[in-house]
Amino acid sequence: MARLIVDRRVRIRVRLFAVQRELAGTREVALDLADGATVADAWDGLVELHPALEPGRASVRFARNGAYADASTPLSDGDEVAMIPPVSGGEVGERRILEIRSEPFDDAILEELTGRLATPEDGAVVGFLGRTRRSAGTPAPGQEAEAARHSGRAVEALEYEAHEAMALDILGAIAEEVASRFGVDRIAIVHRTGEVPLGEVSVAIVAVSPHRDAAFDAARYAIDETKARAPIWKAERFEDGHVWIGEPARTGPSPEPEEGA
Secondary structure: OOOOOOOEEEEEEOOOOOOHHHOOOOEEEEEEEEOOEEHHHHHHHHHOOOOHHHHHHOOOOOEOOEEEEEOOOOOOOOOEEEEEEOEEEEEEEEOOEEEEOOOOOOOOOHHHHHHHHHOOOEEEEEEEEOOOOOOOOOOOOHHHHHHHHOOEEEEEEEEEEHHHHHHHHHHHHHHHHHHHHOOOEHHHHHHOOOEEEEEOEEEEEEEEOOOOHHHHHHHHHOOOOOHHHOOOOEEEOOOOOEEEEEEEEOOOOOOOOOOOO
């Protein structure tokens, strides 16, 4: 008796952000892949449809269903795969404020966040504000030619885009690391999306602690890890174009310093 051979397939959704979205001309791509396909196969299928994405492979990181994943990660029917280009960031009780905001905020946010976090036991409050600056930053891989075209020109505004659900998850992980490494339980990380004009605030960090050293260390760690890991993309806008800024995303926390280092 002849056996029926079934060609099993998995259908996935690929999400694109920032420079990838522009190159492909779309935010999402549906792919039908063979059973047993991996994240790497999803990338290959995507590049087959949009060859302009291929030069960026070395700097791309991957996420499966909202969590960073290796290229060898197997896929199941219905999975979402996010292609993470180079990155440039909800209130959870009273201990942590982790938010992605589309509306503008200014320097007064430090007072707002301090008022929501600090207790009478806290002797130190450290705040950090990231503002849009006039000088250009380091272009993302593949954006060098466009950056050269705008060389010497002043940045007029920044444009931020985020994979919000995944960004909030990573901000939560950073907050957990801050508590574990520095003993600081109350921290705020608030990041803008959308257009941020020159000189306006794009990110705010507040760490509160009984002791100043811990608060300083916590605030520094929070902004460094947010910039290195959170899937938030930044484009510098000029009078006649824009340049995406950033480095390949780091998919895990920076190593803890060795004892005595």
